Amino acid sequence: MDVRQLEYFLAIVDRGGFHRAASALYVSQPSLSQAVRALERDLGAELFHRVGRRAVLTEAGRALIEPARAAVRSLGTARASVAAVRELREGRLDVASMPSQAVEPLTTLIRAFSGRYPGVTVAVKAVFTARDVIDAVRTGAVELGLLASAEPVPDREVTAHPLGEQRFVLVVPPGGPFAGRDSVACEELTGQRLIVGQPGTGMRAYVDALRDRGVDFTVAAETEHRVSLLPLVLAGVGLAVVTESWRETARHTGARVLDIEPATALHVALVSRRGGLSPAAAAFWSVAGEWERAEGAGRP
Template sequence: MDVRQLEYFLAIVDRGGFNRAATALYVSQPSLSQAVRALERDIGTELFHRIGRRAVLTEAGRALIEPARSAVRSLETARASVAAVRELREGRLDIASMPSQAVEPLTTLIRAFSDDHPGVSVAVKAAFTARDVIDMVRTGAVELGLLATAGTVSEKEVAAHVLGRQRFVLVVPPGGSFAGRSALACEELAGQRLIVGQPGTGMRAYVDALREKGVDFTVAAETEHRVALLPLVLAGVGLAVVTDSWREFARQAGTRVLDIEPATTLDIALVSRRGVLSPAAAAFAAAAVESRTTDEAHR
């Protein structure tokens, strides 16, 4: 049994016979009759009594009308839903992002995407390391991922588009360390109390590399929760090394942001599974790459 057969059955019921139904459906009467016979074989009983040129519903035929209409309506609804998703009038897009990149550039990317496709909701999943993001994309938990890495993303597992770079900066409380400064040398972090992320994150890798170079500092706090960074800095617990995606947000919160010299950067990449993407994911990725191209053209 298929929905086309049910549509033919209902056409005969609504038009009062095979001839009128065939005309309305733009099919030949033999083709229509053959489809109805196939439906009757599937059901195991006759749906019409053929009396001359007339077709009179059997008891089984009358019983089929309501479920047939329900099935056809459900298919029409499904077709409309698929069309809406395909045309980006509705739907959902799942994206995994590392915390700092969820501040920027993800905020800007989602804003631009939502302006163009307001009916598509974006669900952001938390991922703390680049490996977490890649695994979530690779296994299909999400369609797209936003990550930061000091090296290139291996494209054996996912497809990657570099969207830009973010440098490391230092967030300090107002009126505290390095007053009146806009930048400092990385060696000046020696002796400071730092708030760091967990192993596997870019900010942790950066401060660990400083320690390996002989810059001795104290870890005042280690946190997986990026929302705790600025409150900890403002409370005087320590200073925080973050990417400059935090710059504007940190300033609005009342902290000061200093560039760390020499500049050390992370590549920001949007990753996806290889192969065909959903319409929403393809549109988001295309807009993200176009945004990077536009930004580079304006520099």
């Protein structure tokens, strides 16, 4: 068994089949199949059921995923350690982020990080819930994760670095309701048409809690695609309750952003696996700490 075989195995898992994995790896499909068969011989078990062109994981295959990721990550850490000697002039850092936090603070963090280490690629994986972020970090699919949750992140499964809070705001189209206002009471959302996220997200949990309190609104649209929020608002489909990470972007499109009273916020945190970080991850962690200290100094 070698790391290359494990990388091939994970590529098939992540891409959903041999053909897509071979294309992503720039190898021939026969070469990929041969490497997987050699891995299966070494392990003494089939990893995939081959059904036509489909590759379905066996129970042994599912059991291999997490250790394989850990082994590949360890090799990546070793390679990154060598790159650290070269002052991080090259390398890759995998980060999982929830959609709203990918707007901010991730944009600012990547800008600061890339300014110092322009040769290191930051690869952002899109996930939708805090649980998804924690699982991606815990299993080694990524090194770092950026999430927001109603409660502070416990340190039972991952190491967390708090990055402040993001309150909920209301995005309204030009000429929409609440003209000339900077804020709106949550009860005033009664009778409004709202654009909401899918169940399991902080944004959805917040509006569901409003409904439980008697705020009777209509769900105009439910979307997993955060990029569709502002176009839907601007098209007059409805109003959107989002975190304030969207504030500047929304204003630049011409939408109005109102604070929702009373203020309710999500806790934002950068998380990592317990144990050592690769040099790139450690550098990004340091950048996040500097950003949070600067933000904290500017808060009242």
